Amino acid sequence: AQSVSQHNHHVILSEAASLELGCNYSYGGTVNLFWYVQYPGQHLQLLLKYFSGDPLVKGIKGFEAEFIKSKFSFNLRKPSVQWSDTAEYFCALLHQAGTALIFGKGTTLSVSS
């Protein structure tokens, strides 16, 4: 069965630190991958997505993610975090049937100013 693992449950950083959140998936076929973010009190919103092509995907607010097929990974990165990046981050895989999203458990990022 397809699944997504996010190994970091809670990450605490100071402003200007670099960020990398891990995401691994299990599925041997063609994958479509997403990162969603949920800011405190707000709804889930899309940060970036990978369908095909360049494995380095750029999203909103300076985030990027790299798809490494050999490692079954899609890690999220940001060179310099801000206090406003404090949120919960979810990695997701599109189900092979092409409709539902399969989410990881999420990583809570806390950024101190």
Place this chain on the structure above:
Amino acid sequence: GAGVSQSPRYKVAKRGQDVALRCDPISGHVSLFWYQQALGQGPEFLTYFQNEAQLDKSGLPSDRFFAERPEGSVSTLKIQRTQQEDSAVYLCASSLEADPYEQYFGPGTRLTVT
């Protein structure tokens, strides 16, 4: 423009009661999804509609859960005879036919069963 809206935002039900949760998708969005998010977990897929047709209900956990979208816009998720394990946030998402993979989420309904 308006996003996906859900009502009520919070619902407390006594065990055994029936509840109905409403989702208003973005106007013109053909696809509609329901997810369940338990505390400390990521959202889990429940069911999917394309217009009024329920094309996938493989994620519904039991026959107590029922969803409908009779006119292809507003959707209702109904839970009969609620149990404590039904306590969760229920999320609705919608997407365009032209870009079915970018799902726009609503704020969710937090259901607490006591």
